[in-house]
Amino acid sequence: MSDFAKIRAAVIGTGFIGTVHVQALRRLGVDVRGVLGSSPERGRERARAMSVARAYDSLEDLLADKSVDVVHVTTPNHAHYPQVKSILAAGKHVICEKPLAMTSAESAEMVDLAKASGKIAAVCYNIRFYPLNQQAHGMVMAGDLGDIRFVTGHYHQDWLAKPSDWNWRLESEMGGALRSVGDIGTHWVDLTSFVTGLKATSVFAELTTFLPERQKPLGPVETFTSGTGETETVHIDTDDAAMILIRYENGARAVMSTSQVNMGRKNSLQWDIAGANASAAWDSETPDHLFIGHRDAPNQTLMRDFTLMNGPGIAAATLPPGHVEGFADSFFNFFRAVYADVIAGGRQQGSTWATFEDGHYEMQFCDAVVKSASESRWVDLSEI
Incomplete structure (x- = not known):
């Protein structure tokens, strides 16, 4: 039996x-004891579908x-704060999906509770664990890029581009005041902070809601799917898109x-x-390629290859070169890192998974x- x-x-x-x-978790070899659904009936249905032995009530x-x-x-985001508090109070380790909380006031308290508990408390910023993001982090830490000057990029999706598209994230009481920024933008903020080692000090932002009214299905809708049947027209108060300037x-x-409308x-x-x-430069839709640009030498495209990568990149890779490591693999790599620290009895030097402190920074x-x-x-993060 493995330690996992x-x-x-x-x-x-x-x-x-x-x-x-x-x-x-199953790929890692962890024993998944049970699941808790949005209702006992839903939990039992999904437990059967995933062949999980127990559904908690x-x-x-x-x-x-x-x-x-x-x-x-x-x-959903609004449940993170109360659930995490209860989990830590029960003396259990916790891995929480992003964003960590609804507000930075909540996340600040969660940081304190995690510290006091002595338990592993991680935030699921899995995109750090694409191997070439670990590679880029290692390159920056080694000084290969030199002092960081300018960072650009985006996180764009299209799954909420139509008035008939619906998900709980559209409702601020469940997802928070921000949607495109909170749901996917925090991934970009966390990832670029991880790669560069830099934190933002101030921001200037514009938020846009292109679809102020949407058709909400009267029945349940799964993420990345479209609802069917009867709907009602509802007002939307969360952002479809955002533009943000950052000072580091x-x-x-x-x-x-x-x-989320591109x-x-x-x-x-x-x-x-x-x-x-x-x-x-890196793109999640071609995750096994890392662009490396030079002024006085040919530019390079580094493919994910154990024989060509640095230590951090090699440590995160699990599949042979040419076998693309994607979304599901990033979760495996992330959980492998966190659970290794659970086994070790605490976060080890050199661990690169996102902590509750990182999650709090994203909420600020x-x-x-x-x-x-x-x-x-312009707003300084110190004002928050």
Whole structure:
């Protein structure tokens, strides 16, 4: 039996991303003890579909299961704060989907609770664990790019581009004040912060809602699917898209955009990082290629290959060269790193998974974006 097989997990949330968590945990060899759905009936239905032995009736039921070591939170954003508080109070490790909370006030308290608990507390910013993002992080830390000057990029999707497209993320009471920024933009913010080692000090943002009215289905709708049947017209108060200017602590600058209404962009996260010595760029839709740009030498495209990568890149890779590592693999790589620290008894030096402190930074960023868009001015994160 592997060390991973000795750890027992439970997953809260049985939708699209909860299923991804269960599948990645099983690949790792972790014992998934049970799942908790949005209702007991839903939980039992999804447990059967995923061949999970147990469906819990409630959070209290799950937390009373002394066999569970780690709890994964994959519920809508508004549930993260109360659920994580209960999980930590029960003495269990926790992996929470992003964004960590609804506000930075909530996330600040969650940071304190995690520290006091002594338990592993991770935020699911899985995109760090595409191997070439680890490679780029290693290159920056080694000084290959030189001092970072300018960062550009986007995270664009099209799954909410029509008035008939619907998901709980559209409703601010469930997803928070920000949608495109909170749901996918925080991935970009976290990833570029991880690769560059830089934190934003101030932001200037504009938020846009192109579809102020949508047709909400009267029945349930799964993520990335369209509803059918009867609908009602509802007002939308969350952002379809955003443009954000960023100032970093070292004087570097960034320009980012987010959108969930860009036709044809299914799941496109791109970053381009310019340093004093070289530049690098990566695109989630071609994840096994890393562009490396030079002024006085030919540009390069590095393919994910164990014989060509640096230490961080090699450590994150699991498949042979030419076998593309994608979305599901990033969760496997992420969980492998977190669960190794669970086994070790705490976060180890050199670990690169996102902590609750990282999740809190992303929430400060989001709150600053809301304030900037509302007041049409630069907002320092220190104001939050």
